[in-house]
Amino acid sequence: MIYEKHYVWSILLRLYHWAMAGSIVALSVTGFYIFSPWTLTNLEGTGLFPMMTMRYIHILAAYLFTGAIVARCFLFIFGNRQERVWDVLPISARNIKNLIDTLGAYMYLTDHHDEDRLGHNVLAGMTYVTTIFVGFIQIIAGFYLWLPESAFWQQFGNAIFGTQQYGRFIHHILMWYFILFAMVHIYLVIWNDLKNPDGLVSSIFTGNKFRHREVK
Amino acid sequence: MTDTPESKIPDPQLNRRSFLKGCTAVAAALGISEAMIPKLVEAATTAQRPPVVWLHFQECTGCTESLLRASHPDIARLILDVISLDYHETIMAPSGHQAEKSLHDTLDKYAGKFLCVVEGAIPTKDKGIYCKIAGRTAMDILAEVAPKAAAIIAIGSCAAYGGIQAASPNPTGAVGVQDLVSGTPVINIPGCPPNPISFMGTVLHYLTFKRLPVCDNLGRPLFAYGRRIHDHCERRAHFDEGRFAEQFGDYGHRNGYCLYKVGCKGPSTFSNCPSARFNDVDVWPVSVGHGCVGCTEPNFWDTMTPFYERLPNVNIPGIAGITNIDKAGKTILGVAAAAVGIHAAVGIGKKMVKGCGCKDDK
Numbered sequence: 001m002i003y004e005k006h007y008v009w010s011i012l013l014r015l016y017h018w019a020m021a022g023s024i025v026a027l028s029v030t031g032f033y034i035f036s037p038w039t040l041t042n043l044e045g046t047g048l049f050p051m052m053t054m055r056y057i058h059i060l061a062a063y064l065f066t067g068a069i070v071a072r073c074f075l076f077i078f079g080n081r082q083e084r085v086w087d088v089l090p091i092s093a094r095n096i097k098n099l100i101d102t103l104g105a106y107m108y109l110t111d112h113h114d115e116d117r118l119g120h121n122v123l124a125g126m127t128y129v130t131t132i133f134v135g136f137i138q139i140i141a142g143f144y145l146w147l148p149e150s151a152f153w154q155q156f157g158n159a160i161f162g163t164q165q166y167g168r169f170i171h172h173i174l175m176w177y178f179i180l181f182a183m184v185h186i187y188l189v190i191w192n193d194l195k196n197p198d199g200l201v202s203s204i205f206t207g208n209k210f211r212h213r214e215v216k
Numbered sequence: 217m218t219d220t221p222e223s224k225i226p227d228p229q230l231n232r233r234s235f236l237k238g239c240t241a242v243a244a245a246l247g248i249s250e251a252m253i254p255k256l257v258e259a260a261t262t263a264q265r266p267p268v269v270w271l272h273f274q275e276c277t278g279c280t281e282s283l284l285r286a287s288h289p290d291i292a293r294l295i296l297d298v299i300s301l302d303y304h305e306t307i308m309a310p311s312g313h314q315a316e317k318s319l320h321d322t323l324d325k326y327a328g329k330f331l332c333v334v335e336g337a338i339p340t341k342d343k344g345i346y347c348k349i350a351g352r353t354a355m356d357i358l359a360e361v362a363p364k365a366a367a368i369i370a371i372g373s374c375a376a377y378g379g380i381q382a383a384s385p386n387p388t389g390a391v392g393v394q395d396l397v398s399g400t401p402v403i404n405i406p407g408c409p410p411n412p413i414s415f416m417g418t419v420l421h422y423l424t425f426k427r428l429p430v431c432d433n434l435g436r437p438l439f440a441y442g443r444r445i446h447d448h449c450e451r452r453a454h455f456d457e458g459r460f461a462e463q464f465g466d467y468g469h470r471n472g473y474c475l476y477k478v479g480c481k482g483p484s485t486f487s488n489c490p491s492a493r494f495n496d497v498d499v500w501p502v503s504v505g506h507g508c509v510g511c512t513e514p515n516f517w518d519t520m521t522p523f524y525e526r527l528p529n530v531n532i533p534g535i536a537g538i539t540n541i542d543k544a545g546k547t548i549l550g551v552a553a554a555a556v557g558i559h560a561a562v563g564i565g566k567k568m569v570k571g572c573g574c575k576d577d578k
Contacts, residue, residue, distance in 0.1 A: 035526060036477065041460040042468050050458035106559075108566055148444055148486075155433055164444075164484035165510060165519040169527050169541075176545035180552055187556045191563070 003210040008082050008118045008203055013075055017204050019068040024178050026061035030054045031175055062142050069135045076132075082118055088125020098122045105195075106188075113196050118209055124188070127181070134177055141171040235260075242420050245413045245492055246429070246439045259423040260298045266423065267322050267330040269361060270304035273354040274347050274381045274390055275336025279372040280306050282409035295416055298423070299331070305349075316350050323364050331422070332365035332400075334358070334393045337374040337381040341389030355396070362397045367428055369403050370394065371415055373511055376404035376435070383517035394435055403428050404435040408511035413492050414440035434514060436486065445482035445508050448490040451475065469505060479524035480507025487512045 009017075033039075033054040076085035090096045099122040104110040106123070114121065120128065137160075144157025144167045161167035193200045203209045239256045248256075270280075283295055284307070301307065302322040303315070310318055322330055336354075339346035344355035362368060370393040373379040381390035394402045405415050418437055421429045429437040446452065454460070454474040461469035461478055474480070485508050489500040502508055510520035519528050529539035538544050 037458055037460055039458050041458060041462060041473070041477070042471075044459070046457075048458070049456055052456045108562055149442065158433055163513045163515065163519060164486075165481065165513060165516075165528070168484060169519070172527055172541060173530070173545075176548065179545070180549055183549065183552060184556065187560075191560070 023065035030058040273336035337390035339388035346388040481510035
């Protein structure tokens with residue numbers, strides 16, 4: 001048995017992934033600080049401006065996050081076969097079968113592995129599409145909170161959230177979605193890498209996955 | 217100054233100097249050039265004072281009290297002198313049938329010309345029977361008065377957005393004026409109570425320029441509600457430097473630090489409180505050590521409470537007792553982590569019983 005190397009993830013997708021991962025960590029940490037500052041809150045004359053600094057990092061990371069989401073949307077349409085959105089949604093018989101197989105495998109009911117699929121399984125793909133959608137809401141809420149005097153964001157944000165306070169509330173709740181997503185994502189990636197030796201974890205660094213072929 | 221307002225102002229308490237001071241204060245609040253002050257003065261002293269019908273619905277009369285008892289005599293007298301209150305249940309002389317007659321006289325005589333000020337929310341549930349004046353429901357009265365008014369000023373958060381009556385579960389189906397009136401321009405002066413200067417500025421703007429001031433998309437005039445409280449707050453430097461009162465009465469609170477961590481809603485609230493201030497003694501809630509409660513925002517009783525926390529509570533169906541948003545998040549994360557652990561354990565258990573099931577094992 002030999003392993004065939006397949007180029008699966010483009011450079012833009014890998015950049016997107018790590019921009020997303022890095023910005024989610026930065027945004028969550030600084031977001032928690034902005035929500036409830038934990039530094040010594042009675043220091044005078046330090047000139048450190050911790051809240052200013054945290055907000056600055058938060059906004060920088062927010063732009064990185066926005067760029068990542070936009071890049072992923074581009075790849076949903078113009079990416080390679082594995083990256084396109086119709087490859088990961090249950091809209092064809094092949095994809096629905098994969099979704100059922102994946103659920104079965106995650107529940108330890110089957111050991112079936114879809115050999116003709118190099119990209120995401122459909123359950124993961126659906127979750128990623130949801131995450132991008134949640135990301136958009138998070139971005140709108142964020143800009144609405146940051147630029148409340150801008151007529152554009154005010155109109156947009158008021159239509160969706162009603163008030164600044166509700167925008168802040170939704171922004172905070174959705175952060176927990178990303179934290180939850182990150183935990184489950186990392187667990188399932190490792191789980192899949194243990195189950196199927198196709199180099200899933202390294203593929204997000206190198207872009208390559210492996211598939212075995214019987215040698216007769 | 218081309219005009220001599222004394223001659224036209226009967227009340228001896230409002231002398232020319234106070235009158236001009238009042239107009240100047242309003243011009244400053246409106247953010248218009250001082251070159252416009254003579255125009256404001258002219259508009260305020262015109263013989264044709266706009267008749268005002270002031271309707272009281274579900275309210276506490278706090279907005280009226282705030283206007284009348286503004287310790288700034290210039291503004292309070294100016295309000296009573298510039299506008300002609302033909303119908304105002306709190307301060308009008310007639311009562312009973314005479315009061316209703318003066319209302320209808322104004323509606324007939326000045327149809328399309330008078331200003332209507334509404335104070336209080338309007339209940340709509342069960343055909344509006346929860347608020348009746350002279351035997352008629354608030355909905356009826358508003359439906360009669362609103363189409364005949366030149367413009368409607370909804371004063372206070374109740375008239376603007378429903379206020380405390382509209383707070384969940386909203387037993388009387390209370391709504392603000394803008395939800396019931398169409399066709400007549402409505403401007404909101406929210407606040408609990410609003411600053412008299414914001415009301416006066418809107419009225420004088422209307423008299424001077426013959427149109428209502430520019431509004432944001434919640435119907436509030438931008439001159440008074442165009443900026444977040446947080447951005448003009450005198451404690452803002454403490455916020456940026458990370459200096460916070462952790463609880464009321466602690467070192468930070470005594471030293472005037474930012475009230476963000478004790479639930480100040482200044483970052484979510486649009487109002488001119490930090491610059492216009494109240495009661496002519498230059499105070500407002502944050503300057504005296506209490507956080508903003510966000511009273512100028514829609515549904516503030518639902519979204520700004522608890523007042524001493526940053527964010528509203530969450531209500532997770534099926535889980536009672538966890539209302540704090542971060543506690544709820546940590547609980548859900550904990551449950552998910554436990555599920556991950558169980559999933560991994562099942563996988564390991566299965567491998568011990570049946571082997572890996574991996575391709576390489578074959």
